[in-house]
Amino acid sequence: MAVDELIPTLAAVAADGAVRAGRGLSGLMGQEISIHVPNIRTGTKNDACDAVGGEETVVIGSYLSISGDITGHVMLLFPEPRALECVDLMMGQEPGTTTGPDEMACSAISELGNIVGSAFVNALADHLNLVLHPSPPQVLHDMAIALVESVYAEVLSQGSDVVMMDAVFEDQKGRTAGLLIVAPDPASLGALQRVAA
Amino acid sequence: MTTTTAEARRISVGIGQLALSRDPHDILVAYGLGSCVGIACYDPEAKVAALAHILLPSSEGKRVDDREPARFADTGIDLLLQRLAEAGAVKRRLIVKVAGGAAVLGAANAEKFKIGVRNAEAITERLKHHGIRVTAADLGGTKGRTMELHVATGKTFVRTAASPASEL
Numbered sequence: 196m197a198v199d200e201l202i203p204t205l206a207a208v209a210a211d212g213a214v215r216a217g218r219g220l221s222g223l224m225g226q227e228i229s230i231h232v233p234n235i236r237t238g239t240k241n242d243a244c245d246a247v248g249g250e251e252t253v254v255i256g257s258y259l260s261i262s263g264d265i266t267g268h269v270m271l272l273f274p275e276p277r278a279l280e281c282v283d284l285m286m287g288q289e290p291g292t293t294t295g296p297d298e299m300a301c302s303a304i305s306e307l308g309n310i311v312g313s314a315f316v317n318a319l320a321d322h323l324n325l326v327l328h329p330s331p332p333q334v335l336h337d338m339a340i341a342l343v344e345s346v347y348a349e350v351l352s353q354g355s356d357v358v359m360m361d362a363v364f365e366d367q368k369g370r371t372a373g374l375l376i377v378a379p380d381p382a383s384l385g386a387l388q389r390v391a392a
Numbered sequence: 393m394t395t396t397t398a399e400a401r402r403i404s405v406g407i408g409q410l411a412l413s414r415d416p417h418d419i420l421v422a423y424g425l426g427s428c429v430g431i432a433c434y435d436p437e438a439k440v441a442a443l444a445h446i447l448l449p450s451s452e453g454k455r456v457d458d459r460e461p462a463r464f465a466d467t468g469i470d471l472l473l474q475r476l477a478e479a480g481a482v483k484r485r486l487i488v489k490v491a492g493g494a495a496v497l498g499a500a501n502a503e504k505f506k507i508g509v510r511n512a513e514a515i516t517e518r519l520k521h522h523g524i525r526v527t528a529a530d531l532g533g534t535k536g537r538t539m540e541l542h543v544a545t546g547k548t549f550v551r552t553a554a555s556p557a558s559e560l
Contacts, residue, residue, distance in 0.1 A: 240407070250404075250423045251538060253553045258497050333498035338553050340424030341536020344407055345496050348427045348447050348507045 198356045198384065199237040204391040205377070206235050208318045209360050216314035220364075223310070226287055228366045230311070232375070237356040240343045246359055246374050248274045250340035255296055256373070257308020258335050258342070261316055263327040265383035268346050269315060271308040271362065272339065273373040278304055280371035281364060290369045296336060305334040311362060311375065323390040346378055402540075405430075408460025410444035410468065412475050416544035423538050425492035427508035429465070429515050429531070430539040431472065432489045432560075434546035435481035441543040442481075444472045446492075448507070449514035465514035473522055483524065489548045489560050490515055491530040491539045498534070508532065528560045 209232040217230040244250045256272035273281055275296060282293045282300045285307060293300055309332040320327040335342055346357075358377040363370060379387055405411045405422045413420060420443035422430040431444045444462040451464035462468035473483065493512035512531040519526060528548070530537065535552045539560075542549075551557040 335496070335498075336553070337426075337496050338424035338536040338538065341426035341494070341496050342424075344424060344428055344447075345426035345494075345507070347407070 198358055198379070201358070201379075201384075201387055201391055202235060202237065204322070205319075205358055205360075206232075208322050209235055209315065209375075211322065212311075212315035212318035213362070215318060216311045219310045219314060220285070220307070223306075224285055224287065226366060228284065228364060230365075231363050232360045233363060234361040236359055238359050239356060240340075240347050243343050243357055243359055243374070243376055244339045246361075247272050247339050250338070252339045253337070254278070254335065254339045254342065255301060255304050256335040256342070257305050257312065257332045258346075259308065259312045259316075259332050260330045261327055262330065263320075264325040265327065265379060265386050267377065267379035267383055269312045269329070269378075270335070270342065270346065270376040271304075271311055271373050272335070272342070272376065273304065273371075277371050277373060280369065281307065281373065284364055284366050284369060284371060287366075301334045301336055305332050308332045308334075315375065315377070323387070325390065343376070346376075405443045405445045407445055408447050408463035408468075410442060410462040410472050410475065412440065412442040412479055413543045414438075414440045414479065418543040420541045420543065421538065422492075424536045425539060426494055426496040426536045427492070427511060429490055429492035429511045430537075431469065431515060431519075432491075432539060432541040432548045433472065433476055433481070434487045434541065434548075435476070435485045436487065436546055437485055438480040438482065439543075439546075440476060440479045440481040441541050441546060442472055442476050442479075443539070443541045444468050446511060446515060449510040465511060466518050469515065469518040469522065473524075483522070486524060487527050487546060488519060488524055489528045490526055491537050491548075491550045491560060493531040494533050494535055494537065496534060496536050530560055
């Protein structure tokens, strides 16, 4: 089956996950941060790279794997400038305060990936009545294609698509956006389709 | 003949692809090798260069799709050497350099899948099977690499997100 048949289900999951993640992030930061997912689509590995600025674009992000009733991969990627905006937003700083991808920035993005990725996985589990466990987050800071390619090598069969969602983060001072990539393992697609039907 | 940067033509060699050229204006590039491995071959006498972008270690039990002829180390290397021979390259003259095989998704994940390490091993093994010794290698680690092969000179360069290009 094709991944795009899952889009209606995943759109509902993403909307719920975004609300949960926004609540978690706001609680952690002590200020109102909203998250929404205005767009959800399927695409190839090249589409995923293009969505963050092209193959060699340096991105900062977070990766976690899903285990349990189904298995798969979740990545939240930001082109470097967007990641720095996001750190300012999370820290309640004026936009432009964070100027480089230091340890603090990577740590903040990792935490963000943990909150957003886990919220999505938990929403997926609740919607489809599945037992799912997100792994601890892994900070990513590399060329977009190297990251996407490695997930592709490990799980995806030839021509497989991934699900891409624009994740928009907003507070009173500004907004920024990242790309949430969800790639169910091929063996889990059938199970996902059955429970989503 | 002089080749300036302005005249250079970069040819992107995507995942599972291979490219061969004898045009001195060409630069063959494999962008962002993560767990993938790039194999750069050059015959200095025939002045033929080829670059393959290998995704997985073995084709065993799998179907080789024409759209990604260099997807697997075993069948990909066989095809790479065949194409080089057809273009006039001689195996014993080949300068072969390899880069990639990293664990960009982190140590825990690398332990689970080991794709990068397995790719590196499979490539070394297959080249050895063909009687080819690797001249230079930049394998492993945790960072993605971009590999370039300049057809005019046969020189190979590797860069990462954090470090500028250096000759391999």
